[in-house]
Amino acid sequence: MYIKTYKTDKHFMVAACDKELIGQTLKNEACEMKVNASFYQGEEGTEEMLEVLLMQATTANLTGKKAVACAVKCGIVDPNSAIYFDEIPHALYFTL
Template identity: 65%
Template structure:
């Protein structure tokens, strides 16, 4: 059973370097390796780096070039923003875990972020049946 202090730290500091102060066994206890249930599924991933930030844009391959609408907004899944390298779920998950910001669109892409507990399923918005999620580290 995980002590309450570790549960609190997991929710508060899951994306900060403070976690690195714990012994390796505690990190593994707090943050188990994400399950790769999407192995074999290929997505597009493009990364953007600045001095302090690392952004990852991920989308399902079949969405490039589409314009999606819901009742509040419209999004264009542009190749210039999303279409970087092809990547499997394991690669996408690894990049997401080191990102300070993420922009995800598509069932496979958003599922990867949910599976590694980067995105809460309740924070996902939908364009029809296509999920979209944003992640920011503050």
């Protein structure tokens, strides 16, 4: 999967997606989502790398079965909260 991080003074965001999704446009009945390389394509990473980063994140944007499953495993995303585009899960995580 690809993992990219973004830092500001107050926030640490992790964007991750399954590699095969880069460049695709995913659709559901309400809208569509472009899996944009400039947003998601950082370094290639493992589930273990993503777990470490997610535990530090204040925000996460996750697309794909592997990326979302990792966030569920970490306990930061409820599997019932993911939305689906062409049967591909997408989940967001925010801390307040």
